[in-house]
Amino acid sequence: xxxxxxxxxxxxxxxxxxxxxxxxxxxxxxxxxxxxxxxxxxxxxxxxxxxxxxxxxxxxxxxxxxxxxxxxxxxxxxxxxxxxxxxxxxxxxxxxxxxxxxxxxxxxxxxxxxxxxxxxxxxxxxxxxxxxxxxxxxxxxxxxxxxxxxxxxxxxxxxxxxxxxxxxxxxxxxxxxxxxxxxxxxxxxxxxxxxxxxxxxxxxxxxxxxxxxxxxxxxxxxxxxxxxxxxxxxxxxxxxxxxxxxxxxxxxxxxxxxxxxxxxxxxxxxxxxxxxxxxxxxxxxxxxxxxxxxxxxxxxxxxxxxxxxxxxxxxxxxxxxxxxxxxxxxxxxxxxxxx
Numbered sequence: 001x002x003x004x005x006x007x008x009x010x011x012x013x014x015x016x017x018x019x020x021x022x023x024x025x026x027x028x029x030x031x032x033x034x035x036x037x038x039x040x041x042x043x044x045x046x047x048x049x050x051x052x053x054x055x056x057x058x059x060x061x062x063x064x065x066x067x068x069x070x071x072x073x074x075x076x077x078x079x080x081x082x083x084x085x086x087x088x089x090x091x092x093x094x095x096x097x098x099x100x101x102x103x104x105x106x107x108x109x110x111x112x113x114x115x116x117x118x119x120x121x122x123x124x125x126x127x128x129x130x131x132x133x134x135x136x137x138x139x140x141x142x143x144x145x146x147x148x149x150x151x152x153x154x155x156x157x158x159x160x161x162x163x164x165x166x167x168x169x170x171x172x173x174x175x176x177x178x179x180x181x182x183x184x185x186x187x188x189x190x191x192x193x194x195x196x197x198x199x200x201x202x203x204x205x206x207x208x209x210x211x212x213x214x215x216x217x218x219x220x221x222x223x224x225x226x227x228x229x230x231x232x233x234x235x236x237x238x239x240x241x242x243x244x245x246x247x248x249x250x251x252x253x254x255x256x257x258x259x260x261x262x263x264x265x266x267x268x269x270x271x272x273x274x275x276x277x278x279x280x281x282x283x284x285x286x287x288x289x290x291x292x293x294x295x296x297x298x299x300x301x302x303x304x305x306x307x308x309x310x311x312x313x314x315x316x317x318x319x320x321x322x323x324x325x326x327x328x329x330x331x332x333x334x335x336x337x338x339x
Contacts, residue, residue, distance in 0.1 A: 015135025032118035037129040045129035055090035070197030074116030087220035089158025102141030162239035170285030175300035181270030196255040201274030229268035236314035245305035
């Protein structure tokens, strides 16, 4: 029957290490991820010699649904890993990817995700140099999970973090917040997202743009799970300061506000997957915005706040009407499995 053979769907045999596994690697992964280090098919990839210090990150991707407007689990796995290296002050060198496949996953879908990963890796100028595939029984894996790791060369002056924050430092975001979380929330609740798409994409060009302008950020982060408010709350607590935001300056699409109004969500707690928040020394915010807006990925960059002495909460937002709204770290992610 069509759709039930080893040629159409993932079977337990694809994880056995035998011919089906070899066929899967040869026919699905190598055509889209091929590069000299991966093509050797060794147990470990040999990387070029690198001068300086290395940075490393790891991540797991379990997003549901696996395909969404603006992206899928394949490109998300690459961009998410590259972004973590970028905001950590590193220039990405190589990625690894481990695929946890559920018995019954359509092979054509896996092929599309592999193609998406390859396109994203080329977009970022990085290679997936090693990988692994495992298969679990039907009902034990929800289709597909991807686990990645990334290695990068640390910049000479990486972000210095919470300990270096000073009152007056400016908070800059690279574009509208909450797009990814709003898309996932809409789809899960049977809503039509309309023209709204995930912001899934790379922030590396934004980091490069800052450094090329001579701007040395004190802090960089891609606000994924928990969104902008959670990232800034955690930072403020560590630094013993308050982040003061201005609601009038926060870039939020009307479509995102509409989803939030209907579902009782707050855009500040929704995940982004292609945005960056930067904290730069006082007086450098405008230069940081100019640097970011010179990149397609940062066309919506804005100064949204500043660092002030510790007040009643880690994050305080000055509302459109002059009030002050407090934000803190939530007990849990309002939308689990968004990445």
